[in-house]
Amino acid sequence: MNPKIVPVLALMLCFLSNSASAEDPEIEQLRQQLEQLKLEYNSKIDELEKRLQATEIASQQKKNESKENEEKAKQQMVPVVAEYSPADDNAAGAPVKASKSNSFNPAISLILDGRYSDFSEDPEEYSLSGFQLAGEAGPGEQGFALGHSELVISANVDDKFFGRFTAAVDSHDGETEVELEEAFFETLAMPYGLKIRGGRFYSDIGYLNKQHPHQWDFTDAPLVYRGMFGNHLLGDGVQLSWLAPTDLSFELGSELLSGGRYPIEYSGDSTIPTYTLFAKLGGDIGISHSWQAGLSLIDAKVDYSTESGHGHGHEDEHEGEEQHISPIYSGDTATWGFDLVYKWAPQGNSKQRNLVLQFEYFNRDYDGMLSAEHEGEAETGSYDGSQSGWYAQAVYQFMPQWRVGLRYDALTSAVSGSNSELIEESGFDSEGHDPSRYSLMADWSNSEFSRLRLQYGHDESSPEAYDYWTLQYILSLGAHGAHRY
Amino acid sequence: MKYRYVLLVFSLLIPLPLQAALKIFACEPDWAALAQELGGEHVDVTSATQAMQDPHYIQARPSLIARVRKADLLICTGAGLEAGWLPVLLRKGNNPRILDGQAGYLMASEHVMMKEIPVSVDRSMGDVHAEGNPHIQTDPRNIARVAGVLADRLKVLDSANREQYQRRYEDFSLRWNTAINDWQQKGASLKGMPVVVYHRSWVYLQDWLGLKEITSLEPKPGVPPSSRYLAEVLNRTQEYPDLVVIHSQYQESKAIQWFSGKTAAPVVMLPSTVGGTAEAKDLFSWYEDILKRLLNAQRSDND
CATH class of the missing domain: 2.40.160.10 (Porin)
Incomplete structure (x- = not known):
């Protein structure tokens, strides 16, 4: 059936059905046929739509793939460059390390030291x-006493410098003293x-x-x-x-x-x-x-x-x-x-x-x-x-x-x-x-x-x-x- | 005449320029073996550890500092495996060529998909690594990935021999991938084999061959088992009659013998790296040996 004729036919039939008397068995039959057609038609349209979507996605993926292939081909030529940059590694598809705002926090350690x-x-x-x-x-002291409780903070400052800070907290005769043991680059x-x-x-x-x-x-x-x-x-x-x-x-x-x-x-x-x-x-x-x-x-x-x-x-x-x-x-x-x-x-x-x-x-x-x-x-x-x-x-x-x-x-x-x-x-x-x-x-x-x-x-x-x-x-x-x- | 001697002495002190092999400092023997495969006669490879050493428990010895000082390329596992000593070596080695961000600094774990990355870390969990399980070398596909990165670095650092490195890499890749296919066929029967490991250092191998880890003898990574914990493990493993116990060459423990005695499960010592057994001479024979030992254990279990 030519799909273009279907809506026209449907309209005509609708018109007819409205004007015609409902009791007519022929018309009733025609109406049923029409409903059947409508259902079939709708499901066909749905199916067509789905197929269209699927082909669109597929073509998009193909495009991406060809791009990736192009890039891969480019990457295979990369080694010719004499300069190394850390970004090259990630371009080659390596897992990217998660980066957080506290990734650059220095290494901190605390030493607890106590004795009897x-x-x-x-x-x-x-x-x-x-x-x-x-x-x-x-x-040292008789009985319970704390030794050096040490706080150490260190990190690379940048590509040229490293820095470390060490502070020790002690107590002597009931007094707490903070001593700066190390602070250097x-x-x-x-x-x-x-x-x-x-x-x-x-x-x-x-x-x-x-x-x-x-x-x-x-x-x-x-x-x-x-x-x-x-x-x-x-x-x-x-x-x-x-x-x-x-x-x-x-x-x-x-x-x-x-x-x-x-x-x-x-x-x-x-x-x-x-x-x-x-x-x-x-x-x-x-x-x-x-x-x-x-x-x-x-x-x-x-x-x-x-x-x-x-x-x-x-x-x-x-x-x-x-x-x-x-x-x-x-x-x-x-x-x-x-x-x-x-x-x-x-x-x-x-x-x-x-x-x-x-x-x-x-x-x-x-x-x-x-x-x-x-x-x-x-x-x-x-x-x-x-x-x-x-x-x-x-x-x-x-x-x-x-x-x-x-x-x-x-x-x-x-x-x-x-x-x-x-x-x-x-x-x-x-x-x-x-x-x-x-x-x-x-x-x-x-x-x-x-x-x-x-x-x-x-x-x-x-x-x-x-x-x-x-x-x-x-x-x-x-x-x-x-x-x- | 005196000047001649002075000149002689000086000429001995001046290092030989150019054309010298690229000096590679590997933290573990597996990366040293890989560097040797890819570099051939153009590289001079040294490994900081040998197979009998637990790569976590190394001290920044003077001999290591001296070797780091001279290295052109550093290749290590990373992911915190060398956290106790590599930072000290890098700081004391006074060698700007191999610092983080340079072509001469290569951490293998940054180039493979890490497993068991913890959501949070706390020392009460034992020796866990925030970056994930660092024992990546036990999956040959990871070695293939690192080989690609390493070959690129060699080409950058020693561009005069670029073509040779490329040729060697292609040759190695072909042989390695063929071998992986071969091992996968041989090891197909190992799929689903229940294993108890001493330390959780085989997760990548388990994933590759489809082994099923029931539990580890260490209650937490790096913490030796207590007898109470072992009894618990014994209970938990009773439903697996064809169990195999796996440990690596540097993990000698009475707990393993005790457990094996109680369960009659065969104990397999697997080389965790090149040199871990007499048979594991290079990358290929190392994996051959792992496969052979696992298959033997399976056979003895079935007997």
């Missing part, structure tokens, strides 16, 4: 024979293996110095670090380092630092800061062994002569004994150190078992003056003593999560100078006692982010030997910490 310690002698009475104690150096893209670091940072001298307390293998610092650096050598300044393009890792670096802690602190009117030089050499022996050796030099001029006793932290902090201030040293100090680390992990798989042996030695020579005020009268005398000390430790992880460690510390010192009374009061005089200590520890790490440690120590820092027990937890929240060597 029991000392057989009052830790407030602690002294280290032959050494003046500075800063936070000391055995370093370069990422200097040529020839060079790097510049600036700001406040832990010096790269020695092996342990740049480790934060929560990275230590024991609850406390080795005595030689406690006695010579107030646990850490840190300061404000710049560092230049160079990594040699060799198979053995060889790094050479130097720092100019202000600040630091007595007795290698720079202060007063002098503009000569602390100067350090360090070299590190390291490599692997087979797949199970690795090692690193380092040499350090620290040259510091300490000038307190113009400050008349406003030293930081090295005065006796017992309140109520205000007049008692130890004689203060001014002059040159030259320190050198050697460190050696050896690590073993069967087939390099340190997760199951591993052993770390560590040794460090430092020696310091003084060449300057001691001065003190006695009832308004200044007293001075020359001083050229020396100090040295070392520690050796072994930490063995005998199964996943469990480690045990043993450490031995030894220090010695010699004094010589013109005013024996000042020397005696200064704390430099060991009075024939060479400090030593041994410590044993066992720790359990549920994951990389939590650790519980029990440590026992027998300490002969001064002639009054004592024992101590410490139970410590270290928890790390947030960004994944670095597996440093």
